[in-house]
Amino acid sequence: MTGPQRLDGPGDRTAADRDEHAERWWRRVPGGREHDRERFTLRARIGVLAALVAATMVLLVSAAAFLVVRQNLTSSLDETLLLRAQSAAESDLINPQLLAALPPAVLGAADLHIALIYSSGVYTSADPSSTPPVGEPELTVARTGQAQGGRTTSLAGEAYRVVAVPAGEGRALVIAQQLDSITRVVSRLGTALPLVGLGGVILAGLAGVAVARTGLRPVQRLTAATERVATTGDLRPIPVSGSDELARLTISFNAMLGALAASHEQQRRLVADAGHELRTPLTSLRTNLELLAAADRVDAPTLPAEDRAELLDDVRAQVEELSHLVGDLVELARDDDPTMTTEALELGEIVERALARVRRRAGEVEFDIHLTRWILDGDASALERAVLNLLDNAVKWSPPGGTVRLSMIPISPEWLVIEVADTGDGIAVGDLPHVFDRFYRADTSRTMPGSGLGLSIVAQAAARHGGEVRAGRAPEGGALLSLALPGRGVPDDASP
Structure with a gap:
């Protein structure tokens, strides 16, 4: 009896089959990878990116604005308190009797708390309710005679800003003011900045989507054209606008x-x-x-x-x-094949092999051959086929007893031209640009044997070897076909 088995479906599945099955299932599930890719388009990604960048900038600017405003308000309050403290220290207010007799209503109206502190730690104020928070920093001012810039402390659960200035030998005048006004301003600012920032983020996202829609319109046209080509095979060009x-x-x-x-x-x-x-x-x-x-x-x-x-x-x-x-x-079907077997070749030997083949079927046609030594890198069979086609074409158009001339002419240290001329009627001027086209046959050659592919093979071999072909009229009166090829000459005294 066999043990328990897991049922995977018809037959056993390999890991690759299970992965493919899971991937197909995931694509069918709403919210899966395929669904997410289709829903989260490039336009949406640009909008989200713009919103994220705007959110980051708003966060940084809001934090900086919040800190700067709070610091400026605190600094402004410190300057005001120091000016008041210095003015009070230079007046009769430093007299303890006068300070004690100061009506608390006056201090309450100005929202100030004033006290005179001695280096011994004793301090005097107008009323217990108007006593400012006093601590070690203020005692230090009374002992050292150096003013205190300002500090924040709390008294009875309320936040105060406290400054102290010297008020004579061993004394300091302390003035404090509640921070509720600053706190209210900062609190409102902390509420307003996120709201404004949220609006800016939303506007940035919408602007990003709008810009993406406008900027990606040419891409959408390209996409539509690609889909059109894939679906219908229609190869019409796309209208171009702009120069970006x-x-x-x-x-x-x-x-x-x-x-x-x-x-x-x-x-x-x-x-x-x-x-x-x-x-x-x-x-x-x-x-x-x-x-x-x-x-x-x-x-x-x-x-x-x-x-x-x-x-x-x-x-x-x-x-x-x-x-x-x-x-x-x-x-000709190998025209798009980029591979070609190349080796160092002696072009004269290739011409001699092609000439030996064409002599066997040339009949009464004679040959006038002028060879020279020339080395090039190429495909021997393709070059031999090209020379053979040139010679066959010349033999076909030469009358019985006519002469086919083949000359290898170096025109520079890097270039050589193979000229093949016949003694036929020549090529009409209107046919010269087309003699190397596939299946092209002049009106005068319709009854002649051949397929119209021989010279196109010559042009193909020339292109593969970095050369070119030309057609014209020979001095003998017939056609003159030229095949130019790159390479290098061989000195006459060089060993074979």
């Missing part, structure tokens, strides 16, 4: 949309052109195969051997054309 950082971000995003639209258009055109180019050889191949299959039927007329051989030759030619076309398409 968000405007530059919008311009960059529009540039990205433009590049993406161009890539989609290029991909669409590549698929459409490839389908168009594949349709013709496939249709011809299917027709020839159907004829051969029909000729093998029992009730079909006998197909002459010459016709069968011609059909088979056509089938082989069409299969070869399809193979070349598929190879060209595969090569």
